[in-house]
Amino acid sequence: MIGKTVAHYEITGLLGKGGMGEVFRARDIKLDREVAFKVLPQELSGDPERAARFEREARMLASLQHTNIASIYGYEKVDGIRFLTMELAEGEDLSERLEQGRISTEEALNIALQIAIGLEAAHEKNIMHRDLKPANVKVDADGAVKILDFGLARAYSGDASDSQDLATSPTITAAMTQAGVILGTAAYMSPEQAKGKPVDHRSDIWSFGVILFEMLCGRKLFEGETVSETMAEVMKNKIEWSILPKDTPRWAVNLLRRCLDRDPSSRLQSIGEARIALQRGQYHEDEETVATSSTAPASRRWPWIGVVAALLVLAAAIAWNARGGTAPELLTQSTLMPPPDWDFDAGSPFAVSPDGRQVAFVANASRESDENTTAATSIWIRDLSKSESRLVEGTDGAAYPFWSPDGRWIAYFAQGKLNKIDAGGGPVIPLCDTRNGRSGTWNEAGNIVFQRNWSEGLMKIPAAGGTPEPITTLSQERFDVAHRWPRFLPDGQHFLFYLVSTTSQNTSEFSGIYVGSLGSDETRLLLKSGSRGLYSDGHLLYRAGSTLMARPFDAGEQVFTGDPTPVSTDVPGGSISWGGAQFGVSETGPIVHLRGAGATNSLLTWRDREGNSLGVVGDQAGYWEPSVSHDGKHIAVAMGQDAADIWLHDLERDARTRFTFDSADDRSPLWSPDDSSIVFSSARKSVGEIYQRPVSGQGDAKLLNTPGTNITLTDWSYDGRWVLFSSLAPGDQGWDLWALDMETSVAEPILDGPFNESSGRLSPDGKWLVFTSDESGDFEVYVQSFPDAKGRWMVSTDGGNEAYWRADGRELFFLQDDR
Known part of the structure; x- marks a missing residue:
């Protein structure tokens, strides 16, 4: 090609070769300018549909004009040669620069800032790069950055859909057979891209994080000997944060952690946030705080707190939004790590x-x-x-x-x-003393109102200590399970609290925010809600869905005086579903809240006897009560917060399918001994129902029993006769352990004493029952004979919960603290 003239382009030299063709230096004779001339692979010529798609993509990408992006000038076909002409980016590409060793922290952060600015410009037009790596970043002698081949990976890959949600990784294709090309791409893929899952702009954010890490450390973050090894590292290898240089600012480390979160929903949600962090860092602002405007993207990884300062300004903003007028001072946000x-x-x-x-x-x-x-x-x-x-x-x-x-x-x-x-x-x-106590509030008179036991009403105690006195009582008419999250109002006599009803929070006429008083046992519903409420500066704050709301509230009369106004979005409920809401506020100060749906997410992880991780199942999500089939091929797990559904995960295919579809809260799935059916708890017609459904999904779920209490299923015996469950009846002091006879569909209590007894599971031979009780003052694991209960032995000595039998019944495994 060198020395030839194609159309009005004179080819003067070779710039490089890659999986998507050869790139030459050329002179545009008509415009008298130097360009990059990319000859595309022959595969396009033999596939007209694919060629047409590539042309559409190229035309769209040509509209992307930015100082940090190498522009596309044109796409043509001359004498059977398909080629792109692009802006000629002078300098060396970043991969060449990295071959010389690590880049100084200052220079690396400057390069990263320019990459982030370029990515942000493209993402604002819904254009992804999809193949961001050092070889696609040019840095000239003055340190100016140009991103190359923006979006061409998708254009070349021949995706079957023109939608933005594409499942096929665009970088590993039949034409990319050179190991260096494939490895160089695989090392910068996001985990979801490596798995062949749908990708979006967050995939570029991951690649950006990998590049920044490599610039700072001078070594690749993921580097296997084969493509498979490299992709396996991308998906599962622990990131060694300790190898970052000591002069790396803490804010930069925090930024990297967010970019390199393997869960896309928990990852940094906008590259603009990275750009802001890098710009702030350049001006030596607080290394741990990244300030953003109130219009910053809402979704962020859960370990970040959004601090809204101050609520007096917020109240003014609410009033202004409601009636119009002069705009108040701008609301600001900060993030803390x-x-x-x-x-x-x-x-x-x-x-x-x-x-x-x-x-x-x-x-x-x-x-x-x-x-x-x-x-x-x-x-x-x-x-x-x-x-x-x-x-x-x-x-x-x-x-x-x-x-x-x-x-x-x-x-x-x-x-x-x-x-x-x-x-x-x-x-x-x-x-x-408390028994699994939760939440409290303290007034100026020295009174503390708190929840002593998670299934009780509220108690009062002097701040100096003493004997708790009850101040609210659980009502059987309202199906009360607990009163929690108390918060004194300014008069120090009245207090807000959240009432938990055993009926589903989505449909309950009782669950919500109530007001009580130290001088009376009467309580009154203020607002039906799935969230606790806090008072601040004339407003009641609470969570509606995932939005933090502020509603004008007269604390003296305990009545609402206006309509609610949204304050912030993407506020999680926390790992405690009943009334949980991850925010805090003083009466006149800032609001502090977690941000991001990932706040309640967990990860299903296989571990060996020493606690070492052996691998994970699926992605992070809101998992509850996983149950492994007896053949070890499937996991049934509840997913969701206040209205969960049961999902089945095929471990061999690494695929997940939905098993229940009802709007009620479906939880605690258990496999039958032959793995042909699953029982689970629900509240479809009444609280505390037990259903059974074939794993095949054929037919409706069959209602087996309705205990009429809050329940958690814990075991289906090996002989198939007994389904054990924990039950909490309205007004009870704690959980009791029950058994459902699958032959008669009759449920009877096994342990129903004054203590919390739960998590019952039968040994494989059906002769022994292991369970958890707090009769000693702490939760411990016990074993007794079944069904005659002739003896009882405490197995744990320093706390224990959720015990499971080994398959042969010769060993027990249980949780202790966080282990």
């Missing part, structure tokens, strides 16, 4: 100090960290005027923190007690 090697706890909401200057939160020791050997959970405090959070020593195992009115103390639940500790540090002071 969890402490290094810790993750925000999805069950305990954030607690904002009364003056709005500090945030107390519970964090879990990160399972990905090899350095963190401290307690599984602890309380941390973040002073919003500072860049780092501090650990509150002595709060091991803490949950549900709340502040004293003067901001001096933090109360919390741990080790079967309600405790308090000086926020500045000091000894832990026990206040009273």
Whole structure:
């Protein structure tokens, strides 16, 4: 080709070869300019439909004009040769630059910023790159960046659909047979792209993160000897964050963690956020805080907190939106990261100090960290005027923190007690015993209202400690299961709380936000809701769906005075579905909330006896109560938050299919001994129903029994006769253990004493029952004979729950704390 003239292009030299053709330097004789002349593979000539699709894509991509993107000038066919003419990007490509070693942190971040700016411009036009890698990034002598081949991977791959949601990876094609080309692409693929799943702009964000990591470290993040090994590393290998240079700013590390989240729904949702972080970093702003405008994209990974400052401005904005007029000061948002090697706890909401200057939160020791050997959970405090959070020593195992009115103390639940500790540090002071206590509030008169047991009404205790007194009572007429999430109103006498009814939250006429009083046992429904409510500056805040709402509220009269206004989107409910809402607020201060649907997500993971991960099943999602079939080929699992459905995952094909479709909450699936059918709990016609349905999906689910209580199915005996379930009746003090006789469809209690007894499972021979009880004051694992119950032995000695028999019945496995 060199020396030839094609149309009005004089070919002067070879620039490179790749899986999508050869690229030459050429001179446009008509316009007297240097161009890149890309000759496309012959496969296009033999496939007219594919060639036409490529032309449509090329024309669309030619409209993309940006200083950080190499533009496409034209697409032509002359003498049987199909070619593209493109802007000639001078300089060396990034892969050549990386062959010389790592790039300095400052230069790497500058290059990353320009890549992010270019990607953002393309993504705003719904154009993806799909093959972002160092070889497709040019850097000239002045450090200016050009992204090459934008979108051409899709155009060349010949996707069967013109939609934006394409399932086929566009980079591994029949024409790309050179190992170097394939490996170079596979190493930068997103996990979903490597799996052949649908991809979107978040795939480019992953590739961007891989490139930035490689620039900082001077080595590839994923590099196997074969294509399969490389793709396996992309999908499963643990990322070694410790190899990042010591001079890498913390905000840059946090940015990388978000870009390299394997779950697309939890990954950084917009490359614009990366651009903002990199720009802020250039001006040496707070290394741990990335400020965004109030119009920033809503979806973010769950370990980030969105801090809306301040609520007085927010209230003004709400009023202005409602009536029109002069615009108030702009609402701003900031994002805060969890402490290094810790993750925000999805069950305990954030607690904002009364003056709005500090945030107390519970964090879990990160399972990905090899350095963190401290307690599984602890309380941390973040002073919003500072860049780092501090650990509150002595709060091991803490949950549900709340502040004293003067901001001096933090109360919390741990080790079967309600405790308090000086926020500045000091000894832990026990206040009273609890049994799985949850949530509390503290008024200026020194009264604490809290939930002592998760299935009780609310209790009151002096802030100095003492004997709890009941202040609300569970109502059988309302099917009350629990009263939780109390919050004092400004008068210190009335309080908000959330009432949990055993009927489904989606259809319940009772579940919602109530108001109670210290001077009366009467309670009143304020709002039917699936979320707890908090009062702040004349508004009641609550979660509706995934939107945080603020509704004008007269705290003195305890009545609403206006219509609700949305405050923020994509606010998760937390891992506690009943009333859970991951936000916190002071009476006059900022709102703090998690952001992103991933907040309640989990990952199904296989582990060996030492706890080492052997692999994962599927992607991150809201999983509940997984059950493995006896032949080990399928997993049945509930998926969803307040209205879950049962899904079946085929382990051999790595494919998932939906098993139930009802709008009710379907949970706790169990396999029959022959794996031909599944039983599960639901609330389709009444609370606490037990259904059975063939695994084949043929026919409707059959109603077996209606206990009429809140239930969780835990075991289907090996002989097929018994289905065990835990039951919580209205007004009961705890869970009881029941058995459904599959021969007679009659359910009877096995253990129904004054303690919580649950998680019952029969040994393979049917002679022994293992279960969990808190009769000792802590939850422990016990074994007794079945069905005669002649003896009882405590198996665990330092806490235990959810015990399972080994297949031969000779060993038990159970959970203990976070292990």
